[in-house]
Amino acid sequence: MGCYDCCIRCLGAVPYPSLVATLLCYAGMALFCGCGHEALANTEVLVETYFARNVQDYVVMASFIKYFQYVIYGLASFFFLYGILLLAEGFYTTSAVKQTFGEFRSTQCGRCLSLTFIIVTYILAFIWLAVFAFTAIPVLFLFNMEQTCHTINILAETTPSINQHGWICMDARQYGLLPWNAMPGKACGMTLASICKTSEFYVTYDLYIAAFAGAGVTLLALFLYMVATTYNYAVLRFLGRKGIR
Numbered sequence: 258m259g260c261y262d263c264c265i266r267c268l269g270a271v272p273y274p275s276l277v278a279t280l281l282c283y284a285g286m287a288l289f290c291g292c293g294h295e296a297l298a299n300t301e302v303l304v305e306t307y308f309a310r311n312v313q314d315y316v317v318m319a320s321f322i323k324y325f326q327y328v329i330y331g332l333a334s335f336f337f338l339y340g341i342l343l344l345a346e347g348f349y350t351t352s353a354v355k356q357t358f359g360e361f362r363s364t365q366c367g368r369c370l371s372l373t374f375i376i377v378t379y380i381l382a383f384i385w386l387a388v389f390a391f392t393a394i395p396v397l398f399l400f401n402m403e404q405t406c407h408t409i410n411i412l413a414e415t416t417p418s419i420n421q422h423g424w425i426c427m428d429a430r431q432y433g434l435l436p437w438n439a440m441p442g443k444a445c446g447m448t449l450a451s452i453c454k455t456s457e458f459y460v461t462y463d464l465y466i467a468a469f470a471g472a473g474v475t476l477l478a479l480f481l482y483m484v485a486t487t488y489n490y491a492v493l494r495f496l497g498r499k500g501i502r
Contacts, residue, residue, distance in 0.1 A: 274488075275347025278481035279340045281474050288471025290333045293392075296464035297322045299457055300395065300434075307452050308429045309439050318434055336475070339381075343482055346374050347489065371490040378486060382479040389472045396469050398432045399462040406453035409446065425449070 301315070301322050309315045405427050412425075426445035429435045435442050444452055452458055 274481055274485035275344050278478045278485060279344045281481065282336060282340045282478035285471045285474030285476075285478055286333055286336045289392075289468050289475060290329045290471075292464045292471065293468035294326055294329050296395070296461055296468055297326060299461040299464065303452075303457060303461060304429060304434060307444055307448075308442060309435055311440065315435060315439070317436070343374060343378070343486070346371060347485060371486060375483070375486045375490055378479060378482045382476070382483060385472070385476050385479055389469075389476050392465075392469045392472045394432065395465045396462075398427075398429075398434070399458070399465060402427045402449070402458075403453060403462065406450045409450045 301319055304315050304318060405425060409425050426443045427449055428443040430437050430439060430442045
C-alpha cells in the first residue's frame with residue numbers, strides 16, 4: 258500500500274462533524290467564559306457606582322457574580338475535557354463503521370458508551386439552551402439602556418428644558434439586578450445619558466454581546482455533537498444486527 262492510499266485511509270477515518278463541533282465548542286466556550294467573566298466584573302462596578310447607594314442593596318448580586326465566576330472556571334474545564342472525549346468517541350465510531358484498521362470492529366461496550374454520550378449530550382444541550390436564554394437578559398438590559406439614552410439625547414437637542422426628558426429612566430430592579438427596595442435603583446434623564454457615554458458601559462455591552470454569541474456557538478456545537486453521535490450510534494446498531502461485532 259502506497260503513501261497516498263494510507264493518507265486517504267487516515268483522512269477517511271477523521272470524524273469531520275465531531276472535529277468541527279469540537280472546534281466550535283472550544284471557540285464558543287472561550288468567548289463565553291472569557292468575556293462573561295469580565296462582563297460580570299464590570300456589571301458589579303456599574304451597579305455599585307450608578308444604581309445603588311447602600312452596599313446591602315447589591316450584596317446579593319455581588320455574591321452571585323462571585324460564585325458564577327467560579328462556575329465559569331468549572332465550565333471551561335468541563336467542556337474542554339468533554340470535547341476531547343466526544344472527539345475520541347467520534348474517531349472510535351468512525352473507525353468502527355468504516356472498518357479502517359484491520360480487524361477493528363464495534364463492540365457491545367462501544368455501543369453502550371456511544372449511547373451514554375448521546376444521552377449526556379442531549380441533557381447538556383437542553384441545559385445550555387437555558388444558559389443561552391439567561392445570557393440574553395443582560396444584553397437586553399444594556400440594549401434598552403442604550404436606546405433610552407439615544408432617546409434622551411434626541412430630546413435634549415430638540416427641547417430646551419431638562420424636565421422634558423427627566424422622566425425617562427432605566428430601572429435595574431425591573432431586570433432582577435437589584436431588590437425592589439434598593440435606592441435609587443434607577444437612573445433618569447441626563448444622568449442616564451452620561452452613564453451611556455462612559456467607556457465602562459460600552460465595554461460591558463460589547464463583552465455581554467460576545468458572551469451571548471459564545472453561548473450560541475457552544476449551543477450549535479452541542480447540536481452538531483447530537484447529530485454526529487446519534488448517526489454513528491445508529492450505524493453501529495445496524496452493523497451489530499448484521500453480525501459485525
